[in-house]
Amino acid sequence: xxxxxxxxxxxxxxxxxxxxxxxxxxxxxxxxxxxxxxxxxxxxxxxxxxxxxxxxxxxxxxxxxxxxxxxxxxxxxxxxxxxxxxxxxxxxxxxxxxxxxxxxxxxxxxxxxxxxxxxxxxxxxxxxxxxxxxxxxxxxxxxxxxxxxxxxxxxxxxxxxxxxxxxxxxxxxxxxxxxxxxxxxxxxxxxxxxxxxxxxxxxxxxxxxxxxxxxxxxxxxxxxxxxxxxxxxxxxxxxxxxxxxxxxxxxxxxxxxxxxxxxxxxxxxxxxxxxxxxxxxxxxxxxxxxxxxxxxxxxxxxxxxxxxxxxxxxxxxxxxxxxxxxxxxxxxxxxxxxxxxxxxxxxxxxxxxxxxxxxxxxxxxx
Numbered sequence: 001x002x003x004x005x006x007x008x009x010x011x012x013x014x015x016x017x018x019x020x021x022x023x024x025x026x027x028x029x030x031x032x033x034x035x036x037x038x039x040x041x042x043x044x045x046x047x048x049x050x051x052x053x054x055x056x057x058x059x060x061x062x063x064x065x066x067x068x069x070x071x072x073x074x075x076x077x078x079x080x081x082x083x084x085x086x087x088x089x090x091x092x093x094x095x096x097x098x099x100x101x102x103x104x105x106x107x108x109x110x111x112x113x114x115x116x117x118x119x120x121x122x123x124x125x126x127x128x129x130x131x132x133x134x135x136x137x138x139x140x141x142x143x144x145x146x147x148x149x150x151x152x153x154x155x156x157x158x159x160x161x162x163x164x165x166x167x168x169x170x171x172x173x174x175x176x177x178x179x180x181x182x183x184x185x186x187x188x189x190x191x192x193x194x195x196x197x198x199x200x201x202x203x204x205x206x207x208x209x210x211x212x213x214x215x216x217x218x219x220x221x222x223x224x225x226x227x228x229x230x231x232x233x234x235x236x237x238x239x240x241x242x243x244x245x246x247x248x249x250x251x252x253x254x255x256x257x258x259x260x261x262x263x264x265x266x267x268x269x270x271x272x273x274x275x276x277x278x279x280x281x282x283x284x285x286x287x288x289x290x291x292x293x294x295x296x297x298x299x300x301x302x303x304x305x306x307x308x309x310x311x312x313x314x315x316x317x318x319x320x321x322x323x324x325x326x327x328x329x330x331x332x333x334x335x336x337x338x339x340x341x342x343x344x345x346x347x348x349x350x351x352x353x354x355x356x357x358x359x360x361x362x363x364x365x366x
Contacts, residue, residue, distance in 0.1 A: 077121050080109040084129050106133065107161050114169040122169045126162045133158055200274040202252060203259035211273035211281050215332050218285065223328050230292035232282040233322040233339035234262070234299075237351045239278035246315055253308050254317055261306065265299050281336070289325040289356050296321040296354040304352065318352035 087105035106129045113125055133155065198210035206214070221227045236242075236258060243251040255278065262272045266282055275281045282299075284292050300319055307314040322342030326335045338357035346355040 077113060077117060077125050080113045081125060081128055083109050084132055107158065110162065110165050111168075114165040115172060117169070119166070119169060119173055122166060126166065130158065130162065203256055203274050205259050205263065205280075206271055206273040208273065208275050211271055211275065211283065212332065214271050214273075214283060215335075218283065219326065219332060222326055225328075227286055228288060228326065230284045230287035230289055230323060230325040231335055231339045232284065232292055232296050232299075233275075233324075233336070233343045234280040234282065234296075235320050235343055235347070236278040237318045237320055237347075239317075242315060242317060250308055250315055254315070257306055257308060258303060258317075258319070261302055262299060265295070265302065281339075287325070289323055292323045292325065293354055293356050296323055300352060300354060320346040320351045321354045322346055322357060323354060324357040 084106035110122075110125060110129055114122055117125070198206060198213075200207045215231075218227070218229050222229065236254065239251065239254070242254060255274070258280070259272070259274065262280060262282060266272050266284070269285045271283045271285075273281050273283075282295075284295060287295070300321060303317065303319045307316050320343055322339045322345065324335050324339035324342060342355045342357035346353045349355065
């Protein structure tokens with residue numbers, strides 16, 4: 001069962017703030033009704049004001065309750081609307097000289113939001129802000145110094161600014177969407193280039209650079225005592241003779257077929273890489289010299305049974321493998337050199353076999 005609702009944090013302070021604003025805003029028209037009497041011709045206006053304030057503030061209270069669930073632009077819309085509500089509320093109880101200044105604040109909030117939010121969110125914010133402005137205008141009817149022509153003019157200015165902000169937001173939204181799309185394409189291209197840089201084009205295996213990065217990470221884990229690994233250095237026997245006798249297309253087919261075989265024989269945690277030419281490196285994560293030797297024996301037997309079809313006959317091939325288990329503290333070059341030495345030992349012993357390295361390299365890696 002989903003228990004997320006029961007674990008959501010509450011915000012009692014926000015509820016108190018909302019209740020305070022609601023009380024202050026609603027007391028203005030209610031106070032005017034009682035101070036001017038029930039026979040005042042503006043009583044209907046005051047009642048509409050009170051109802052409008054109640055509806056707006058109920059919505060704000062609900063939004064405040066869900067405040068912790070909002071993210072990004074939805075939160076920005078709520079923040080701007082909250083600011084606009086406060087400015088227009090105080091505009092209703094300030095002197096006439098200061099009221100226009102407070103009524104400018106919502107325009108600034110909408111202008112700021114237009115730079116970031118989507119059109120749907122901006123339309124919602126504009127409608128609610130215009131509603132608040134209309135409430136402020138209605139509230140001004142009760143003031144003796146109220147000037148209807150100024151209120152009409154300010155309302156027209158509000159509408160013009162809102163239209164301008166909507167046009168700006170539409171343009172910015174198009175530019176922003178185009179930029180996001182371009183960034184996504186660029187990111188995809190970068191990933192493609194990185195993939196190409198770390199993969200062998202012919203076999204689809206990891207290349208030398210990729211396996212060296214992988215070995216560096218594995219060595220860091222081994223040196224901290226977290227895991228072991230063993231390395232199989234593989235060479236296809238007499239590969240040059242295959243190319244010379246049957247052609248490079250057959251040679252490429254041999255490389256591809258063996259790559260698929262080695263990839264299917266290894267586990268998902270291991271890495272199989274073409275190290276160069278007809279040489280391959282297989283890193284067995286968590287492996288030891290003994291487990292790597294058994295893996296190499298099975299791989300040699302499976303390779304021996306592969307046959308590559310050519311125009312005249314089926315071409316068989318064998319592989320030789322040198323095995324080395326990484327010794328903590330020895331480094332990448334050392335473990336590869338030991339596996340390479342073991343590989344040469346397997347070749348000297350007649351090829352089509354495996355040899356496990358000694359604890360120290362006999363010569364430097366080629």
